[in-house]
Amino acid sequence: MEKIITPRPMTHDLFVSFAHAFGVKLKQIFIYKFEDGIFSSELTFADEERTVVLDARTSDAISLAMRTNAPIFTTKSILDETGFLMEEVGEASDDAGSEPDGDSALGKADETGFNHEPKLEQYTVEELERTLKKLIEAENYEQAAKVSDVLKRKRGE
Template sequence: DLFKNFADTFGITFREVIISKFAQGIFYGTLVCEDASGIKEIDSRTSDAIALAVRFNCPIFTYEAVLAAAGVSIEEEPDIDDLATGGIGSQPEGYDYDKFTVEELEEMMNEAIEKEDYERASQLRDIINRRKAGK
């Protein structure tokens, strides 16, 4: 939160986060930021990069080689409507996010970030954004 306030104050925006490397069981992240002087890339711990991406609402990317090295296989990307209704890639069957307020969802998202459960944090971020947009 402090870093987001700092960046906002000095006109720094986050364009994206890239999970750029996987070596010896460790992921490496890169923050892609922009200010009045141009685009900058900053090396970052992956956990910090993802936490900032969630707070700045910017996309998170990686490379197929990183996924392959980590042993991750993506067969189908879940649809946000499935996540919001308890479908693919979400909480256990019957789990209903509609019963939570936006504030409660934000608290759940922050807890997921603290536990480094970034997939759940990004799902919650998307649900919060949809709710705030009135969808």
């Protein structure tokens, strides 16, 4: 939550990097049940060929969603039972509460409108090279320059 980058990947960061390396994206999490004080959640992952839904601890699901900007859904009954209203302090910004616009990381949202890529600094050199190639092929030179800068830092250039 505090965007602290640790010297070595935490478990959730490792999981996100692993999924990314194999072309799997976290599409969403769904908190579907609250019973006896325990939330139950599902993670929906997808690649180009299939979609897989896995059961998960809600704390793990939220940690992964926060690292990938994946949307988090639940039911009205769960919100009615467990939710609370937060008091707004000061004026809200124009984009408060809006969906992620995909301007982080590679700067492009996928077909769902969400960016599910980990931060560029978390990419391996090989992943950065592949990403750079794709961005150049797509003539997205502004984002390619950003990837190139990270790649140079990783290589120590």
